[in-house]
Amino acid sequence: MKLTNLTALNEARAAGKSVLLFSDVERGAETLTIDGEGSGDIEITTALKEAGEKAHNEDRGRLVEIDNKRIFIQVFNPARRIVIVGAVHIAQPLVPMARLAGYAVTIVDPRGAWATPERFPDIEIDRRWPDEALEALEPDSRTAIVTLTHDPKLDDPALTVALRSDAFYIGALGGKKTAGKRVARLTEAGFGPADFARIRGPVGLDIGAISPAEIAVSIVGQITETLHRPERAAA
Amino acid sequence: MTDTQMLDHDDVLERAAAWKEGGDAVALATVVSTWGSSPRQVGSRLAIKGDGAFIGSVSGGCIEGAVVEEALSAIEDGNTRVLEFGVTDEMAWEVGLACGGEISIFVERLD
Known part of the structure; x- marks a missing residue:
């Protein structure tokens, strides 16, 4: 490998770009493609391009094995992202756990009393209102969104943006009663059954979690399952 | 705000570039395919320096020695290599890995 390519690869990774190395x-x-733009000694034929897209x-x-070459x-x-709405107690263990599992973590909470550095020493908190924050964060198919505030005036705006995005996971804290009321409110906002089916609630795997840390484990577990066993997660 | 801390615990590629820029000879060894219960996934890698020092991993520890040797040969002759290993049950047991599995590793010199 050429050092110039390795340097370009490292810079692109640091800048959060999608890179393929053939x-x-x-x-x-070798040929490097950064956000789809390629440069290098291997010609990216249609077949190679398709294989690259699949890998991506x-x-x-x-x-x-393409064009008589082993590539x-x-x-x-x-990194995939987890956006946590609500700087609540569960979020405290959830942040390090999600990071250990490889996610870039964002917390959104406009309430100053919750979003303090004492409670969250090593993460900056997005203080914008959840819909504004989420719109700016542009959730995509590599983003998971978890609402934990238990307060409709914060959770609903977040879910409204989440449901209009390609987020691969949407989880919302709250039991059946809360979920029922939420469905009624979101129906009024124009959402339907297919949208509600995307919301995992009560959030987390059913493992009998009680403490905030245990609930955080169940949430990271459920996000992992949605990622790697989507067919089972949907069942 | 999204945190920007290094999420990837493995900055093997950063280190490899730094070694090379510092004047060391460097080779990279990357897992290209696995079969069965290989301990490390495709894309796992080692960076190897001319003096035999290395960082990263391509297995749980049972084949690193052999990979480093091949990497030093690649540093000498500049040729790429694809190494095939069968992780036998016996070897796997010795280093505490899941049993069985096969692994292919691409070795190249950094130029």
Whole structure:
């Protein structure tokens, strides 16, 4: 590998870009594509481009045999994100757990009394109203959104933006009664059954979690399941 | 605000670039395919320096020694290599890994 390519790769990763590295494992040639723009010694043919897109979408590298070459495709996607709405007690253990699982974590809470540095020493909190914050954060198919405030005037605006996004996971704290009222409010806002089916509530896997840390485990577990076993998560 | 701390615990590629920029000879070894219960996934890697020092991992520890040797040869001759390993039950047991599995590793010199 050329040092110039490695340097370009490292800079692109640091800038949060999506990178693919194609390496000819027999000849040593390589091509780097950064956000789809390619440069290098391997010509990106249609077949190679398709294989690259598949690897990118599945977030998994692979060795392919294309055009009589053995090409190793490596995927460097930016970290998946978890946006937590509500700087509540559950969020405190959830932040380090989510980070350990590889996520970039954002907390949104406009309420100053909750969002204090004492409670959240190593993360900056987005103090905007949840709909404004979420719109600015542009949730995509690599984003999970968890609402924990238990307060409709904060959770609802967050869910409204979440449901209009491609977020791969939407979880909302609250039992059946809360969920029922939420459905009524969101129906009035124009959402339907297909939207409600996307909201995981009560949030987290059913593992009998009681303490905030246990609930955080159940949430990280459910997000993991949605990511890797979507068919089971939907059942 | 989204935090920007390094999420990836493994900054092997950063270190490899720094070594090379500092004047060291460097090779990279990357897992390109796995079969069965290999301990590390595709994309796991080692960076190896000319003096044999390395960081990262491509297994739970049972094949790193052999990979480093091949990497030092790649540093010498500049040729790429694809190494195939079968992680036998016996070896796997010794280092406390899940049993069985096969792994292919791409070795290249950083130029």
